[in-house]
Amino acid sequence: xxxxxxxxxxxxxxxxxxxxxxxxxxxxxxxxxxxxxxxxxxxxxxxxxxxxxxxxxxxxxxxxxxxxxxxxxxxxxxxxxxxxxxxxxxxxxxxxxxxxxxxxxxxxxxxxxxxxxxxxxxxxxxxxxxxxxxxxxxxxxxxxxxxxxxxxxxxxxxxxxxxxxxxxxxxxxxxxxxxxxxxxxxxxxxxxxxxxxxxxxxxxxxxxxxxxxxxxxxxxxxxxxxxxxxxxxxxxxxxxxxxxxxxxxxxxxxxxxxxxxxxxxxxxxxxxxxxxxxxxxxxxxxxxxxxxxxxxxxxxxxx
Numbered sequence: 001x002x003x004x005x006x007x008x009x010x011x012x013x014x015x016x017x018x019x020x021x022x023x024x025x026x027x028x029x030x031x032x033x034x035x036x037x038x039x040x041x042x043x044x045x046x047x048x049x050x051x052x053x054x055x056x057x058x059x060x061x062x063x064x065x066x067x068x069x070x071x072x073x074x075x076x077x078x079x080x081x082x083x084x085x086x087x088x089x090x091x092x093x094x095x096x097x098x099x100x101x102x103x104x105x106x107x108x109x110x111x112x113x114x115x116x117x118x119x120x121x122x123x124x125x126x127x128x129x130x131x132x133x134x135x136x137x138x139x140x141x142x143x144x145x146x147x148x149x150x151x152x153x154x155x156x157x158x159x160x161x162x163x164x165x166x167x168x169x170x171x172x173x174x175x176x177x178x179x180x181x182x183x184x185x186x187x188x189x190x191x192x193x194x195x196x197x198x199x200x201x202x203x204x205x206x207x208x209x210x211x212x213x214x215x216x217x218x219x220x221x222x223x224x225x226x227x228x229x230x231x232x233x234x235x236x237x238x239x240x241x242x243x244x245x246x247x248x249x250x251x252x253x254x255x256x257x258x259x260x261x262x263x264x265x266x267x268x269x270x271x272x273x274x275x276x277x278x279x280x281x282x283x284x285x286x287x288x289x290x291x292x293x294x295x296x297x298x299x300x301x302x303x
Contacts, residue, residue: 001078001081001082001086001087001088001089002087002088002089003078003088003089003090003091004050004088004089004090004091005090005091005093006092006093007090007092007109007110007113008113009090009113010050010090010110010113010114010115011113011114011115013048013050013088013114013115014047014048014115015047015048015114015115015116015117015118016042016045016047016048016114016116016117016118016119017042017047017048017050017114017115017116017117017118018038018039018041018042018045018047018048018049018050018118018119018121019038019050019051019052019090019110019114019117019119019120019121020034020035020037020038020039020049020050020051020052020121020122021052021053021120021121021122021126021128022034022052022053022122022123022126023053023054023057023058023165024051024053024077025057025070025071025072025077025165026071026072026165026168026184027072027077027080027081027084027184028071028163028164028165028168028183028184028185029156029158029163029183029184029185030123030153030155030156030162030163030164031123032084032185033153033156034121034122034123034151034153035049035051035081035084035086035121037119037121037151037153038050038051038119038121038151039085039086041118041119041121041149041151042118045118047118048088049086049087049088050086050088050089050090051081051086051088051089051090052089052090052092052110053077053089053090053091053092054091054092054093054094055074055091055092055093055094056094057070057094058094058099061094061095061096061099062096062099068166068169068217069169069215069216069217069218070215070216070217071165071168071169071172071188071216071217072191072216073191073192073214073215073216074091074214075191075214075270076189076190076191076214076216076272077089079191079272099130100130101129101130102129102130102133103128103129103130103133103134103138104129104134104138104142105129106128106129106134107120107134107138107139107142107146108142108146111142111146111148116147116148117146117148118148118149119148119149119150119151120139120143120148120149120150120151121150121151121153122136122139122150122151122152122153123152123153123155124136124152124153124154124155125155136150136152139152140152158182158183163183164183167183168180168183168184168188169217171183171188172188172217172218172219173217173219173220174220175219175220175222175278177219177275177276177277186274187227187274187275187276188219188274188275189272189273189274189275190211190213190216190217190218190255190272190273191213191214191216191270191271191272191273192211192212192213192214192216192270192271193211193212193268193269193270193271194209194210194211194212194266194267194268194269194270194271195210195211195212195267195268196210196267206258206292206295206296206299207258207263208240208256208257208258209228209256209257209258209259209266209271210254210255210256211255211256211257211271211273213255218241218253218255219241219275219278220241220278221241221242221243221253221281221282222240222241222242222278222279222280222281222282223238223239223240223241223242223278223279223280223281223282223298224238224239224240224241224275224276224277224278224279225237225238225276225277225279225301225302226238226239226257226273226274226275226276226302227273227274227276228257228259228271228272228273228274229271229272229273229274230266230269230270230271231269234274235259235260235262236259236260236261236302236303237257237258237259237260237273237302238257238258238260238279238295238298238299238302239255239256239257239258239273239275240255240256240282241253241254241255241256241282242254242282243282255273257271257273258295258299260299260302260303279298279301279302280298
């Protein structure tokens with residue numbers, strides 16, 4: 001995937017450009033509709049579809065103390081976009097200064113950089129610019145003024161509720177992976193590099209990968225049946241998300257993944273972990289032998 005870091009760099013792409021603009025945290029089914037509108041325009045007009053988003057998430061700049069955990073961090077977002085057929089991403093740097101940009105100025109920057117701008121696709125209720133002053137009506141006005149098409153994609157509803165990142169966070173926080181998957185169009189997963197831990201799992205006969213999740217939302221602590229992907233292959237696995245009370249009582253939770261019927265060196269590689277079901281809560285055991293026996297039972301339960 002080609003990742004651009006400035007609006008001006010849009011000029012390097014063959015036009016007309018079809019831009020899907022939004023935060024797109026999670027890239028849920030509603031987001032996918034917005035992106036699809038841009039892809040279809042690009043196909044019809046022999047142009048280039050570009051997803052335009054913001055890095056970091058605007059809430060992390062505007063409300064740093066109250067910003068939610070992400071449904072997908074920047075690198076995870078790129079991976080999911082590639083899976084949805086997007087080959088170009090513009091990750092606009094978002095700062096307290098850029099937050100002051102008037103809505104009209106932001107769109108005019110896109111118009112000037114694109115060669116030419118074919119369309120902008122957004123969620124119908126999306127707002128943008130200084131103080132969230134921009135909306136679909138201003139965007140349509142600017143589209144007429146600068147001769148680009150505007151697609152305001154209506155909210156997607158499932159079972160009478162509008163699909164949103166907020167509802168997905170609520171589902172994941174409650175361990176309701178089925179509900180989250182219904183809105184995401186895929187199983188909920190987290191992503192990060194595999195680091196070296198204390199290798200206690202290997203000593204117990206169950207080697208684990210310690211995944212350094214990149215500021216993404218985690219479900220409640222516990223043991224889970226999961227699927228793990230390294231590269232293109234999904235593998236069955238068991239994951240412990242917790243503070244390891246039997247051996248360490250860590251202050252911060254860690255995600256340790258044991259791959260079933262697999263061996264190899266994965267340190268330093270990226271791993272995507274998809275949660276499928278909760279097996280049990282985290283427990284403290286009287287001895288390492290008791291812990292070892294329970295891990296064996298967890299593996300059987302996950303099969």
